[in-house]
Amino acid sequence: MSDRPDIVLVLADDMGFSDVGCYGGEIETPNIDRLAAEGVRLTQFYNTARCSPSRASLMTGLHPHQVGVGILNFDDTPDGYPGDLTAECVTVPEALGAAGYATYLSGKWHLSSDMETPNPSWPTRRGFDRFFGTLEGAGSFYRPRTLMRDETNVEHEAEQPGWFYTDAISDNAVSFIEEHDRDRGEDPFFLYLAYTAPHWPLHAHPEDVAKYAGRFDAGWDTLREERLARLVKEGVVGDEQELAARDPRVPAWDDNPEKAWDARRMEVYAAQVARMDQGIGRVLDTLERLGRLDNTLVVFLSDNGGCAEELDVDFVTAFVPLQDTTREGEPVVPGNVPGLEPGSEATYMSYGRSWAHLSNTPFREYKHWVHEGGIATPLVARWPRGLSAERGSLHREPFQLTDVLPTLLDAAGAAYPSTRGEVAVPPAEGRSMLPTLNGAHPGSADLFWEHEGNSAVRSGPWKLVRKHGTPWELYAIESDRAEAHDLAAEHPEVVEDLAARYETWAQRCGVIPREVVLDLYARRGKGLPPE
Ligand SMILES: [Ca+2]
Secondary structure (H helix, E strand, C coil), rough: CCCCCCEEEEECCCCCCCCHHHHHCCCCHHHHHHHHHCCCEEEEECCCCCCCHHHHHHCCCCCCHHHCCCCCCCCCCCCCCCCCCCCCCCHHHHHHCCCCCEEEEEEEECCCCCCCCCCCCHHHHHCCCEEEEECCCCCCCCCCEEECCCEECCHHHHHHCCCCHHHHHHHHHHHHHHHHHHHCCCCEEEEECCCCCCCCCECHHHHHHCCCCCCCCCCHHHHHHHHHHHHHHCCCCCCCCCCCCCCCCCHHHHHCCCCHHHHHHHHHHHHHHHHHHHHHHHHHHHHHHCCCHEEEEEEEECCCCCCCCCHHHHHHHHHHHCCCCCCCCCCCCCCCHHHHHEEECCEEHHHHHHHHHHHHHCCCCCCCCHHHHHHHEEEEEEEECCCCCCCEEEEEECEEEHHHHHHHHHHHCCCCCCCCEEEECCCCCCCCCCCCCCCCCCCCCCCEEEECCCCEEECCCEEECCCCCCEEEEEECCCCCCCCCHHHCCCCCHHHHHHHHHHHHHHHHHHCCHHHHHHHHHHCCCCCCCC
């Protein structure tokens, strides 16, 4: 067997900072917790606030605006982003494939505007030897659209009774590993395990939901306080960390007229996360059985923070490619209907803003925004053969998604190419995290974000951040990750310096102004992106 590690990159979808057990959550995630106990955790790792841009950055080591996917996978050319990965970037599987790795994707892609006809932005043409999963961004867990094997649509597979997407992603990942070990066992492999859980809709197995009966009855106010206490106790945040004030759009739990229904929504969300964790466990068991686990670098993270989107019927009808019926022909009820039991194939709901607020404890804001709640994610890495940091240790250097590609190539001993075919590619924007994961303290680099006009830069002790259309806010981010104390008025020179760095970055990376993006949304006739 090769000395080079196998690499398993596990991505959760729309999961907040403090949902899993080893980051303070109530949800039972023994397998992710095992990765943390036997590996390392980062406390200040950041994604890019939304599904497609995060995946674009994760796969390429560049910022999403540089590689064609600034918003989602919509073709908004010639004025906007193309919604496809451009030719002028290299993906992780392309770079690892060139270094002799086999490459597998089981799960969600969401980086191609055309999901019907095979084209250069499909995973099979961006470096993956094998692909099982969906091209589109979200959909039914019982009956997903754009379900593919390599370049063949296999939506019919989901028509079988009992089929469930999270389980199918896990099953196919296990099959890829077993087939690899049998047919190419001497070579290392890269597996991108991209779950759609716990993105809406709220779909889960009843037996998983049942385990959480009553677990969220205390409500979001009490549970947010409990999560912060566990995060402090665990050392993920410092004991000076405040809890962000309750979002004024979130009612006090005591005043909530829908306590029973809301508790049920969160129970289903928890079951979605738990099912993903069970699948991760099966992948780990397979690696262990084949004698590969201890020389496998396993990385787990989420693509954006908890999602505040309330799926009202108009939104679902306008924006969501919905299946009209279940496999049995029963009508699917679109959107969040208070009182309707969530979880089954005949429903299409989200857990909504108030529970997203819990998911993102102790931070402010949600998916779409670049305050901490939108972009902070757990990052767990386990690689006994390759990482020398103390098992179970926490590391505080800030990193973002652009740092993943250099890290994986570093672990594999693979080079980052300067060209793709005949085309020059930009230098990688990030840096390897391996020194940090080996216990060194290499210091921080400036980090940048932009999504739909929401902007931020993190530099040294400071974070400068704004929602679109509002003034810059400045936070001493190392102690104030709740972004509660705006210091912009006290440090105008810092605001000026960081704002100038942000503008330089945005120009260099090709950030398209929000006004242009909104105009393109309106022209497409699909309405504004949900906020
Ligand atoms: Ca997502």
